[in-house]
Amino acid sequence: MLLENFIEIKKTLAAIKGIEAQLSILALNSSEEEAQIALHEAMIEAGQIKHDIQKTVYTLERNKKS
Amino acid sequence: MTVFDVMYRSLIFIVILFIITKILGKKHISQLSLFEYITGITLGDIAGEVIMSKDMHIMHGITGLLVFSAVSYFSDYLTLKNRKLREIIEGKDTIIIQDGKILEEGLKKEKYSVEDLESLLRDKGIFKVKDVEYALLEPKGKLSVLLKKENQPLTAKDLGLNMPNEKEPQTVIMDGQIVYEALRKSGKNLEWLKTELEKLGTTIDQVFFAQIDTYGELSADLYQDQISIPNQNERQLLLAVIKRTQAELEMLSLQTEEPETQKIYSLNADKMKAIQIKIEPYLRE
The missing domain is CATH 3.30.240.20 (bsu07140 like domains)
Structure with missing residues (x-):
């Protein structure tokens, strides 16, 4: 695994975390119920993506050390 | 009759008219029906007459105002209960154009000339009678127009666009x-x-x-x-970030050689795409 690639993944992970947080803020700030629901669901889905990528990062880190 | 007389009469009638209009409510100010129109004019006229002329007794003026407003108030109450009464007191609308054709009887009945009709239509920005599907004269003399579907302004619904609802600011x-x-x-x-x-x-x-x-x-x-x-555009910014991240995930899946990791990336790129499609309507300005 290239080091450059690894940094790329970490950056993407950070962006996903940002998206999740922003979606959460928007969902809380919205006054229209339909928008609230859609944004909240999107936040949960972004959380799942974050989880997946996080796991990949851990695996890559472990492989790198060994 | 001194200036002082006019002053105190004016003040009295300002207070009385204020109270009467408050009691009669919004409906009277809009003067939707014939009866409200008459009441509106008469109330003002009585007040004006009594203020300006010496021979008029203030009490007479007040009585006139009270009778008119009381009758108007009760007719409001009664017309709410009964539809027949409503037709008689508030008047009925007259159909002037139906199926795109001018109904001459309607025009004659209301004593509107074709020029009057044209003028009322022009007032609404309609120059071709042909564009109108249906039009009627409201009891107050206003013309209400339904355009043919092809001449109506385009809405998001016509285009099949899914527009999220927005609350009042x-x-x-x-x-x-x-x-x-x-x-x-x-x-x-x-x-x-x-x-x-x-x-x-x-x-x-x-x-x-x-x-x-x-x-x-x-x-x-x-x-x-x-x-x-x-200019605050957090939502558009978020949409841009989502799109970029989605592209990055796809890029990663192309760069990775391990099939296991590659699968995770492409799967999540698809998920991100789904999120983008789902919330795009809410993020657009």
Whole structure:
């Protein structure tokens, strides 16, 4: 695994975390119920993506050390 | 009759007319029906007459006002209960154009000439009678027009666009004063307002007017018009970030050799695409 690639993944992970947080803020700030629901669901889905990528990062880190 | 006389008569009738219009309510100000129209004119006329002429007794004027407003009030009450009565007192509408054809009997009945009809249509920006599907004269003499479908303005629904609904904006700062009721209605508090204004680079005492929209975004107008505040486009920014991240995930899946990891990336790229499609309507300006 290239080091450059690894940094790329970490950056993407950070962006996903940002998206999740922003979606959460928007969902809380919205006054229209339909928008609230859609944004909240999107936040949960972004959380799942974050989880997946996080796991990949851990695996890559472990492989790198060994 | 001295100037002083006119002054105190005016003051008396201002108070009385004020009270009567408050009691009769909004419906009378809009003068929707024939009866309200007559009442409106007569009330003003009686008051004016009594104020300006010496021979009129103030009590007579007040009696006239009270009788007129009382009858009007009760007719309002009765017409609410009975449809037949409503037709007689408030008047009925007359159909003037149906299926795109002018009904001459309707025009004759209401004593409107074709020129009058044309003028009323032009008033609504319609120059071709052919464009009209249906038109009727309201009891008050106003023309209401339904255009043929092809001539109606295009709506999002016509285009099959899914437009998210938006709530009414809440005005939270008016004349530099915080409107706490509106703030509560939109579920925000003073702290939130302060933080948002800070984000815009301003403070409460500099703001003349501010509103919160459906998505909790604050837009403010400052006392000093030379200072421009940054345009808030957090939602569009978020959409851009989502698109970029989705592209990055796809890129990663192409760069990775291990099939296991590659699968995770492409799967999540698809998921991100799904999120993007789902919330795009809410993020567009």
